[in-house]
Amino acid sequence: MTPLLSVQDITKTYGARIGCTGVSFDLYPGEVMGIVGESGSGKSTLLNCLAGHLEPDAGQVIFDPRADGPVDTVTMSEPERRMLGRTDWAFVHQYARDGLRMSVSAGGNIGERLMAVGERHYGAIRDKAIDWLGRVEIDVDRVDDRPAAFSGGMQQRLQIARNLVTGPRLVFMDEPTGGLDVSVQARLLDLLRGLVREMGLSAIIVTHDLAVVRLLADRLMVMKDGHVVEAGLTDQVLDDPQHAYTQLLVSSVLQV
Amino acid sequence: MNEYNFAYLDEQTKRMIRRAILKALAVPGYQVPFASREMPMPYGWGTGGVQVSAATLTPEDTFKVIDQGADDTTNAVSIRKFFENTAGVATTEETTKATVIQTRHRIPEVKLTEDQILVYQVPIPEPLRFLEPRETETRKMHSLGEYGLMHVKLYEDISQHGAISTAYAYPVKVSGRYVMDPSPIPKFDNPKLEMDAIQLFGAGREQRIYALPPHTKVVSLDFEDYPFEATKADHPCDLCGAKDSYLDEVIMDDAGDRMFVCSDTDYCRTRRAQGHDGRLSKEDAV
Numbered sequence: 077m078t079p080l081l082s083v084q085d086i087t088k089t090y091g092a093r094i095g096c097t098g099v100s101f102d103l104y105p106g107e108v109m110g111i112v113g114e115s116g117s118g119k120s121t122l123l124n125c126l127a128g129h130l131e132p133d134a135g136q137v138i139f140d141p142r143a144d145g146p147v148d149t150v151t152m153s154e155p156e157r158r159m160l161g162r163t164d165w166a167f168v169h170q171y172a173r174d175g176l177r178m179s180v181s182a183g184g185n186i187g188e189r190l191m192a193v194g195e196r197h198y199g200a201i202r203d204k205a206i207d208w209l210g211r212v213e214i215d216v217d218r219v220d221d222r223p224a225a226f227s228g229g230m231q232q233r234l235q236i237a238r239n240l241v242t243g244p245r246l247v248f249m250d251e252p253t254g255g256l257d258v259s260v261q262a263r264l265l266d267l268l269r270g271l272v273r274e275m276g277l278s279a280i281i282v283t284h285d286l287a288v289v290r291l292l293a294d295r296l297m298v299m300k301d302g303h304v305v306e307a308g309l310t311d312q313v314l315d316d317p318q319h320a321y322t323q324l325l326v327s328s329v330l331q332v
Numbered sequence: 333m334n335e336y337n338f339a340y341l342d343e344q345t346k347r348m349i350r351r352a353i354l355k356a357l358a359v360p361g362y363q364v365p366f367a368s369r370e371m372p373m374p375y376g377w378g379t380g381g382v383q384v385s386a387a388t389l390t391p392e393d394t395f396k397v398i399d400q401g402a403d404d405t406t407n408a409v410s411i412r413k414f415f416e417n418t419a420g421v422a423t424t425e426e427t428t429k430a431t432v433i434q435t436r437h438r439i440p441e442v443k444l445t446e447d448q449i450l451v452y453q454v455p456i457p458e459p460l461r462f463l464e465p466r467e468t469e470t471r472k473m474h475s476l477g478e479y480g481l482m483h484v485k486l487y488e489d490i491s492q493h494g495a496i497s498t499a500y501a502y503p504v505k506v507s508g509r510y511v512m513d514p515s516p517i518p519k520f521d522n523p524k525l526e527m528d529a530i531q532l533f534g535a536g537r538e539q540r541i542y543a544l545p546p547h548t549k550v551v552s553l554d555f556e557d558y559p560f561e562a563t564k565a566d567h568p569c570d571l572c573g574a575k576d577s578y579l580d581e582v583i584m585d586d587a588g589d590r591m592f593v594c595s596d597t598d599y600c601r602t603r604r605a606q607g608h609d610g611r612l613s614k615e616d617a618v
Contacts, residue, residue: 154476155476158476158478162480177463177484180463180484180488181488181491181492183487183491184484184487184488184491187484187487188480188481188484189480191480191481191483191484191487192478192480192481193480194480196483196555196556197555197556197557198487198490198555198556198557198558199557201487202487202491219491220491220492
C-alpha cells in the first residue's frame, strides 16, 4: 500500500530559531495522525509546511492524488497546490473565523468550495449545503444566516462542513476543539470521529489536548522544541510513554 | 487659445497612459496599473476617465460626455467644458457624431461603430474587492483564474432575494479569461459590451486601466438554473414611447405619480424629433 502522504525530513527555521526540524512520517489512507506538544514546540509550523501555507527550508511532502502518481507538493506549482487545497485537501483552522467568510451566509460558505471547482447549478449547490448542515448537526433553517450569528461550536462545525463538502481525502486540523467548552468539544469530537470513519478520511490533527488524540488519532507524534521526540500508536504512547517529555505531558493532564 | 498643453496633461504623461491602454487592449479585461495623476477635480468625478480621454483625444476628434446617460448633468457638463477649454476639440451631444464618448454608468442606446471609442469612469475596478479585501490575494486570484468567489456573491443574492439581485456593476468574464467589473452600468447594458467600438476603462483613484477591444467575447456570470437577465423597468418611455431603452423613474408629486423616461437623453430627443410620442409628451410641464 502506498502512503497517502509521505513526509521526509521537513525542516523550517525562522532565522536562527528552529521551527521544526527533521520530521519524517508516512500517513496511510484512512489513518488519523495526531501531533501533540506544548505551545512553541513547532507543531503548527509543521502543519502549515505540510498544508502548503509555509514553504519548508528542506524536505519533501509527497502526496498521492487520485489521478496520477505521487507528487512532491513542496516543489509543485502554486496553481496546482491551490487546486489541491480546494479538492483533495482541507484545512480546519483553530479559530473558525479564520476559516469562514463571516459576511457570507452559511450556505454560501459551504458552497464556496463547490463553486471554486466549477459547480454552476444553484439548486445543486444549495441541496448540498443543506445536506451538509444536517450532517454537522446545524438546523437546516439556519442556512441563510451569517456565521456571525452562530455560537462558537456551530461556527466550528460549519467550518468542518465547508471543508468536507468537496470530499477531500486529507484533512489538516489545527486545534479543532480549541476555545470550545467541554460539552461542545465532546459533541464536535463525536461528529469528527463519525465523519472520519464514514468518509474514510485521513487526517493530521495538531492539538495540545491529549484527550482529543486519544479519541481520534490512530497514531501519535510528540514534538518538543521542533523535534519529534516520540512516535507510535496512540494508546501505546499515552499508556506507556518512553521519553521523559512525553511522561511529563501525560502526567500533567488534570483528572476530574 | 490658452496656456494648457493639448488636453491638459503633459505629453510624457499621455505617453505613459497610452502605453497602459495598449497593454490593456492586448490583454482584455486585465487591470493595468498606471501612474494616475492628480486632476483638477475630486476623485469620484471621473479622474480616471478624464485621463484616458486626454490620452486618447486628437485635435480632430468630436467629444461627447454622458453621466447616467444624460448630457446635461453637472458632471457631464463640467468635463465637456474642461476639454473644450484645454483641448479645444469639438463637442457634441449626438452619439452618432462623436468619435470619443466619455461615460459614467451607461452605454448609449445607439449602436456604436468601429470608429468610436467609449471611455468609462470606474470607481472600483476590482470585481472581487467586496468579497476579498486583500489586493495581494485578488491579484493572485486573477492570475490563477480562481473566480469561484464571484459566484458566492451571486449565490448570496439568490438565497436572500430569490433572484440575482445585482443590478449594476454586474461581473463579466472577458474572452474566457479575466473576470471584469464593467463599471456601475446597469446590467441591462451588459449584452452591449460586445460591440464594434473600442471600450476603455479608467479608474483614477485606484490607478488602473482596463479595456475591451472591439468584438471581444463578454459573458455575464450566472448559474445554470438562474441565467443572466438584462432587466429594465417594464414600461415605455413617457416622452418618446421607446420600449427598448433603459429608463429612469422620476417621482412627480407626493401623490404617487411617477414617470419613466429614457436615461439616454440624446436617444430620447432624437426619437421625439422623429415624431415619436409618449404618455406625457403633450403636457405643458414637460
